Amino acid sequence: MRAFIERARADGDLVELEGADWNLEIGVLTEWQASLTDGPVLLFDRVKGYAAGYRIATNLYTSHRRAALALALPGEAPRLEQVRLWRERERNLQLIPPREVTTGPLLEHVTTGDKVDLLALPVPQWHEHDGGRYLGTGCMVVTRDPDDGWVNLGTERGQVHDGQTLTIYLSPGRHTAMIRQKYWERGEACPVAIICGQEPLLWAASNFPIPWGVSEYDYAGGLRGAPVDVVKGPTTGLPLPATAELAVEGLMLPPGTKPDLPEGPFGEWTGYYHPSKPQPPVKVTSILHRDKPILQGTPPLLTPLDYALGRHIRRSAVTWDILDRDFPGVRGVWFMEGGTPYGGVIVAIEQKWAGEAMQVALKVASSYSTAYLLRWIIVVDEDIDPTDWHQVSWALNTRCEPADSIQIVNQLWGSPIDPRLSPEKRAAGDYTHSTAIVLACKPYHWKAQFPRTICTSPALLESIKNKWRSHFE
Structure with a gap:
């Protein structure tokens, strides 16, 4: 993700802002600029109440050109041509499993146990009537199927309740919800990790409907032509992207273990607030992050282009x-x-x-x-x-x-x-x-x-264009 931000900076497509308030200001500035056809990437630092170096990047993929570049497609190509090129990539894609490594930038700062504090991170309240501060939805939620062992990545929303507690809303029919249910039916908590800030193709994989039993890590490896490097989470054992900006590990507690917590409302991709209902809490067990981490902020917005990556x-x-x-x-x-x-x-x-x-x-x-x-x-x-x-x-x-x-x-x-x-x-x-x-x-x-259309035939149009083109150049 940092490389993508630097590309935006080099292209003059980045605006850096200091002193914005996590409470609505960052969200409203994000919405304003995302509503523009070619609004820039926004990079926030020195968020109100937080020291320099805890940053938030928004509007990463809210222009057609940036979305195409993030997917390694020609940014100026016609849209149907971009679709054709992506088809070719999908058709020839070979799954490449992730590669476990012992070190990586994500491990530069690791906090576990009672020392974890989500409120030490500048998590925004994105929309005016949200029920609280949301770590997602520019994130990946990592879980492992308890039966077959494959690892799933999904894009969900995570609400911060206090320094050591989250809730995660899961829509019925989604793979993360199905995996969580397997643990709960055994009376077990479901290990989970929320990744905030990851390379574009990996995040793209996490919010796409990959078939059940296929890991988005493997799919992302195929897209990038090389395995995704992962490190083992210190408290869950889940594979975490070694180059991610920030990861929060925890346990999705079975219903009844502790009282459910209010979840939402949250401004969703439908363009309306979703009220949800109380959800079982997630007990946070560790927080990992790079030096000067950048949270990926991708709130759903009613804007010209889908907030997700292409x-x-x-x-x-x-x-x-x-x-x-x-x-x-x-x-x-x-x-x-x-x-x-x-x-x-x-x-x-x-x-x-x-x-x-x-x-x-x-x-x-x-x-x-x-x-x-x-x-x-x-x-x-x-x-x-x-x-x-x-x-x-x-x-x-x-x-x-x-x-x-x-x-x-x-x-x-x-x-x-x-x-x-x-x-x-x-x-x-x-x-x-x-x-x-x-x-x-x-x-x-x-x-x-059916009546003939009045449109000039392509051959005639091209011949006359070629004859007179120089007069219009």
């Missing part, structure tokens, strides 16, 4: 790959930016048979990698660039007949943080939702008779 690019590429196995006519996939990182996907296809457009949409709706809180699936023709909302809007307004082009699918995978859940469904623990499938493509059975 998730729209990565999810688009994986979805395209899933569809390609059954539908050779797919010409592009794009998860809409802005609003939420999950809400809608656009698929461009060259229709080969009647009903293919609906089959494509149902495949998207049923995949683990794509289904979570997905509200809209829009299918367009191959002449539409799914990354260009102008073109997609044209297709919606001219090729979609709402009476017969929109279908609703119910009982799909949702989440308690869904703001549209009715009070009755929430009380019943029913977090499912519906998805709208919108076929904004020419009807297959008469697409040959």
Whole structure:
């Protein structure tokens, strides 16, 4: 992460601020700058009430160019080309397990036992109506499956309650929640580590839906072409990234061991506060950090680009790959930016048979990698660039007949943080939702008779551009 920050500094894409208050000021400054199309990385030092050297970096990946660079993609390439390049990387990826080492920057400062103090860290209150200070969500939560021993990394939110106590909110269906439940069913506490500040590709791996049983460490190793160096946590034995900025180890106590603690509300990626409910505490057992640590601050915000690292690019590429196995006519996939990182996907296809457009949409709706809180699936023709909302809007307004082009699918995978859940469904623990499938493509059975578009053919356009190009340069 430090190398990425230095790249931003060299590019003139970094603003350093001193004296900001952890209580809302850092969060509001982050939101303000993230709302700009090309807002800079922010690096806070001398946070109010804290000595110099305990720093916070925000807005690391909130521009398209920085997100692409962090994923080792060409920053100025068209978005659909970035998706194609990521597809190639995924297709050729070989898992590389982490490499355990005995030393690393993370071990420069280690505190264990009664000496640990979370309040010695400048943990912000990010949003105006948050229920407290949150160490996440620019973090990775590390757990180990007690049966098979594989290590999972997930991106969760962690609320600080006092110097030695956290709560971690886990959404149902997530791998971290499933692993924790295994320990609890045995009457055991679940060892956990929260990593704050890690190299970009490793954090990208932690917030992506990797299949059950595959470690995000192995996936990240494949992305970077080399193993991730890890050190053994002094109190949990969990593998921790050797170059991480900060790690907090602890035990997720089984329900009833100690009284549950209030959790939330917290401003979530849906653009609304999620109230949650009381959660079992996490007893902190150690804090490790580098010299002059930098906490990665990545609060969910209602901004033009998903707060997570290029998730729209990565999810688009994986979805395209899933569809390609059954539908050779797919010409592009794009998860809409802005609003939420999950809400809608656009698929461009060259229709080969009647009903293919609906089959494509149902495949998207049923995949683990794509289904979570997905509200809209829009299918367009191959002449539409799914990354260009102008073109997609044209297709919606001219090729979609709402009476017969929109279908609703119910009982799909949702989440308690869904703001549209009715009070009755929430009380019943029913977090499912519906998805709208919108076929904004020419009807297959008469697409040959569909009116011709007024757009100039590519060949004619290119020939005339070449003849007159010099007059516009």
